Amino acid sequence: MPTTNDSRPALLAGEDQVPGQSPGSRSLIGLSRETLVVRGLQVLLGLALIGLWQLAAVLKWPDPVLAKTPLQAWDYLVTTARSGGLWSNTWATMSAVLIAWVLAGAAGMVAGLALGLMPRTERVLSPYLDAANAMPRIALAPLLIVALGIGTQAKVALASTLVFFIVLSGARAGVRSADAEWLRLSTVLGARKHHLFLKVLFPVATPAIFAALRLGLIYSLLGVVGSELISARDGLGQLIAYDSSVFQMDGVYGILVLLAVIAVALNQVMAFLERRLLRWQPPADQ
Amino acid sequence: MTLTSSAQPAGRPPRPGPRPADAIALRGVSVTYSTPGHESRTVLSGIDLTVPAGEFTALVGRSGCGKTTLLNMVAGLIDPSAGSVSVLGTEPRKAREHLGFMLARDALLPWRNARRNVEYGLELRGIGRARRHEIATHWLEAVQLTRAEHQWPWQLSQGMRQRVALARTWALDPAVLLMDEPFAALDVNTRRVIQRKFLELWQSEEHRTVLFVTHDLGEAIALADRVVLLGHGQVLDDVRVDIDRPRDLSVIENDSRFRELHERLRVRLE
Numbered sequence: 115m116p117t118t119n120d121s122r123p124a125l126l127a128g129e130d131q132v133p134g135q136s137p138g139s140r141s142l143i144g145l146s147r148e149t150l151v152v153r154g155l156q157v158l159l160g161l162a163l164i165g166l167w168q169l170a171a172v173l174k175w176p177d178p179v180l181a182k183t184p185l186q187a188w189d190y191l192v193t194t195a196r197s198g199g200l201w202s203n204t205w206a207t208m209s210a211v212l213i214a215w216v217l218a219g220a221a222g223m224v225a226g227l228a229l230g231l232m233p234r235t236e237r238v239l240s241p242y243l244d245a246a247n248a249m250p251r252i253a254l255a256p257l258l259i260v261a262l263g264i265g266t267q268a269k270v271a272l273a274s275t276l277v278f279f280i281v282l283s284g285a286r287a288g289v290r291s292a293d294a295e296w297l298r299l300s301t302v303l304g305a306r307k308h309h310l311f312l313k314v315l316f317p318v319a320t321p322a323i324f325a326a327l328r329l330g331l332i333y334s335l336l337g338v339v340g341s342e343l344i345s346a347r348d349g350l351g352q353l354i355a356y357d358s359s360v361f362q363m364d365g366v367y368g369i370l371v372l373l374a375v376i377a378v379a380l381n382q383v384m385a386f387l388e389r390r391l392l393r394w395q396p397p398a399d400q
Numbered sequence: 401m402t403l404t405s406s407a408q409p410a411g412r413p414p415r416p417g418p419r420p421a422d423a424i425a426l427r428g429v430s431v432t433y434s435t436p437g438h439e440s441r442t443v444l445s446g447i448d449l450t451v452p453a454g455e456f457t458a459l460v461g462r463s464g465c466g467k468t469t470l471l472n473m474v475a476g477l478i479d480p481s482a483g484s485v486s487v488l489g490t491e492p493r494k495a496r497e498h499l500g501f502m503l504a505r506d507a508l509l510p511w512r513n514a515r516r517n518v519e520y521g522l523e524l525r526g527i528g529r530a531r532r533h534e535i536a537t538h539w540l541e542a543v544q545l546t547r548a549e550h551q552w553p554w555q556l557s558q559g560m561r562q563r564v565a566l567a568r569t570w571a572l573d574p575a576v577l578l579m580d581e582p583f584a585a586l587d588v589n590t591r592r593v594i595q596r597k598f599l600e601l602w603q604s605e606e607h608r609t610v611l612f613v614t615h616d617l618g619e620a621i622a623l624a625d626r627v628v629l630l631g632h633g634q635v636l637d638d639v640r641v642d643i644d645r646p647r648d649l650s651v652i653e654n655d656s657r658f659r660e661l662h663e664r665l666r667v668r669l670e
Contacts, residue, residue: 295507302475302501303521303572313524317511394511396554 180363187367194365199353200372206348207338208376210266214273215334219327222278226285227319231311236286247279251337255344264347273337277330284326288319321392328384332377339373422486423576423609424451424474429483430633431469443469445633447483453575454607458620461630462669467613470630471580474611475501487576497525500574500608502582506565508553514560515540515549518567525572539567543597559590563597570601577610583619596649599623603646617669621661622652629668637668 145153164184170176171183194200229236255272262268296314305313342351350369357365431444443466451457459467472478473485476492487495500521508517518536527535540546543563553561562583569577582598583591602608614620620627621641629637643657652658 293507295503295505296509298477299501299503299507300520300524301477302496302499302578304496304524309524313520314509317509320511394513394552394554396552 179361182364182367184367186364187371190362190364191368191372194353194368203348203350203353204372204376206266206346207269207335207342207350210269210338210349211273211331211334213266214270214337215277215327215331217270218274218277218334219281219330221274222281222326222330223285223323225278226282226323227289227316229282230286230289230319231315243279243282246275247283251275252340252344255341258341259345264345269338269341269346269349272341273334276333276337280330280333281323281326284322284329285319288322289315291322292318321395324384324388324392328381328388331380331384335373335377335380421452422450423453423455423488424449424611425484425486426450426470426473426480427484429470429473429480429485431466431473431478432481442633444480447633447635449628449635451609451611453609456602456607456610456612456623456625458612458614458624458627459630460614460617460620460627460665460669461636463615465630466633467630468580471578471611471613475499475578495576498575500569500572500577502565502569502577502579504581504584506553506561508561508564508568510553513550513552514545514556514564517553517564518571521568521572535571536567539571542570542601543567557590558586559593562586562590562594566594566598566601575608577608577612579610579612581614582612584614584616592649595619595623599647599649617662617665618653621658621665622647622649627661627665629665631669637665639665 167184171181171186174181191200229239251272254275255268258268258271262271292315296318297310300310300314338349339351339354342349343355346352350373354366354369357363357369426447426449429444429447429449430442432440432442434440447470449470459470461467469478473480474487474492476487476496485492488498509520512520515536518539519532522532522535536549537546540549543566545560545563545567548556548560553564556564565582583594586594602610610624612620612624617627621643624641626638626640628635639661641657641661643652643655
């Protein structure tokens with residue numbers, strides 16, 4: 115082998131091994147030691163937080179009206195789940211979240227990609243986009259409720275105003291991150307405009323779009339619950355508004371915990387999809 | 401193992417018919433840019449340069465001397481302000497299907513594994529899946545990366561990445577190779593290995609025309625048949641390198657012809 119038989123260890127036969135991938139220490143259930151430690155600490159932290167909550171309730175701190183224990187919140191959830199009220203309201207909230215996420219996510223992606231590819235249009239629109247995005251969207255809720263009623267539409271509309279801009283900025287930044295050398299090389303190798311979009315600009319934008327969709331899903335929940343808190347026929351936000359108006363704090367806590375669990379679950383699903391679909395990306399520590 | 405890369409997989413698209421004697425011809429070429437302050441800056445002025453088919457020409461100059469501009473013009477990425485450029489007897493854009501292109505950075509697409517990066521140019525040129533696979537298999541083997549074919553670019557070392565880029569270039573079976581400081585970003589040891597691999601590929605078959613831009617005078621003399629010095633937008637010198645082929649890069653720097661030429665051109669560059 116005329117090219118490689120001088121002493122260049124880094125480039126010789128054994129180099130086909132992947133750098134930075136050592137077998138590492140694995141435990142019996144397939145998780146690394148590090149992962150087990152992290153999971154263990156997470157469980158401990160969760161228990162400590164529940165303990166603090168219990169302590170605050172027992173000490174009636176900061177106010178006797180607010181003093182409800184974790185168990186009371188749990189009982190509330192079980193009772194409303196049995197009566198069916200919890201499920202119908204959760205469904206009302208989550209269906210609105212998903213509709214807003216899908217519709218506004220798709221629209222934001224198309225708009226973001228288009229703006230990323232059309233710098234002049236982007237320059238014309240940018241002050242308006244910035245202004246719209248800086249507006250506290252919750253302030254739009256009364257307006258939207260008057261316009262669209264207290265059904266699903268108003269919640270979807272409010273959540274969409276959040277999701278749209280988040281995904282738009284992600285897609286726009288993603289397209290812009292294309293390396294000029296990739297475009298130069300592709301052009302010389304014969305790429306036409308649609309090739310440049312499909313084979314370079316869109317793939318390079320996918321991680322940023324994905325990150326924006328992940329964030330957008332949580333903001334969609336925020337928008338829907340916010341709209342429900344102000345006025346809605348049903349939904350978890352409406353339950354919170356009702357329970358707090360009658361000082362039923364165990365209900366408020368129960369639903370807050372439920373919302374937190376939903377948010378974590380959504381985030382985990384998105385993180386899982388991201389890992390599966392973006393396997394070409396180096397892990398964060400590389 | 402000596403590479404027999406002339407053993408191209410069968411059924412390649414044929415090279416362009418009777419090729420003109422000059423693969424690349426620039427006649428009276430000038431390039432002028434207008435700067436934001438409405439002043440014009442001349443990057444190249446009145447360049448006449450022809451590269452015969454099958455010749456390995458190195459273009460050497462300091463940064464900012466216009467060598468990359470010249471290469472971009474031959475690649476059809478920019479047009480000359482005056483004069484004419486022809487590649488394989490036609491205008492540069494029309495000759496693109498016969499061009500190979502290599503850059504200082506490997507420019508691998510991170511979302512494609514090594515194999516799919518080698519196939520990239522073939523895909524752009526509309527070659528079918530089965531043929532792409534066959535051609536990529538051949539060239540991955542030629543650069544000794546068969547075992548790494550499914551790895552992502554971030555999993556490859558710098559040298560492996562540039563070898564993928566070499567395979568991607570050769571997979572297109574280009575009649576003309578345009579190279580813009582292709583080894584400049586590599587560390588010294590890796591650079592030596594890749595230079596050899598490159599020279600081995602080039603010498604093992606009917607010679608392809610090469611236009612090789614570099615700022616490294618030693619590299620230019622060691623690899624090329626001819627060295628063209630560029631400075632202040634003009635050709636300062638144009639010399640033949642009469643060192644026999646195949647060349648052994650590990651001893652070439654001891655060759656008296658290498659040292660004489662290096663000294664002569666170094667003085668001209670300063």
